[in-house]
Amino acid sequence: MYVSQETTEQTDSRLRRVIAAAELTWHEGPFAFYEFPVEAFPTSEAERGLAIVRDNEVWSVLKGAGPEAAEPFGLFSFHFQDGLDNSGFVGWLASILKRNLGTGVFVVCGQNSRRGGIFDYWGVPLAMRNEAMSLLKELRHDLIDDSREYAGEYSVH
Template sequence: MVSVSVETAQQTEERLQRVIAGADFVIHEGLWLFEEFPADRPPALTSDTLAVVRDEDSWSRLVPAAGSGGDAGGAERFGIFSFHFPDGADNSGFVGWLATHLKAQLGTGVFVVCGSNRGRGGIYDYWGCPADLTAEAIKVIAELRAA
């Protein structure tokens, strides 16, 4: 369930600091990339596929870069980390809040793919950042979780 909060900017900051500290944070090893497939040929799902998304023209499958079988030549590599939020946590605004922190600290944007697992509290996020900034992104997140 998506929560709606009416609060000051300071209250939002404090709430989201609690949310990030209480989230299950996982760093996914290795480098990852998007494999692309024509819209009329959806990709096969494999045990290491983290996400599949499409637009009008193509499908994209997020998989480990090592052993990638699709046309991945020239595909950008990413570091991936994820958050599962505790049941009942008001994580509204989390994506924008953390993306803003990462942009301010690292000078780069990120991508976020969200899903839902009601058995683990609901919404979860996979975050991708340029591979060469992954260690720095994880450091920023560690500092936010410890604040």
């Protein structure tokens, strides 16, 4: 993990390079969280789950959503380029999404040493998936454009 001492502008510039270089994948279909009592986790869920986390009471499995899903999500993921400092990325991008789309997100992180280390799965309300796709496409395109001048808080319209 990197520890950076930098100004807000330096952080923004660094994270703009990170998102431009990251591998972004949009996952097809809706996803949802399903809960299981901590003492009775069905092991078959491990094969279907994209992410599995727990607290003191439940196992929470993120997987493809069925029609009964109360809160379906659109899902995308980032694998980061090895050697780029991506510290602060989640807060930075979550703020951009909130500012531009008005929605919060959830993020589940994992580790794959062969693909650059930490990777992130991001969820947005399914109804916001297309807007999030457009925003990220525009954001990544704008950030790759070296002629764009830093203008403080990043916003996409």
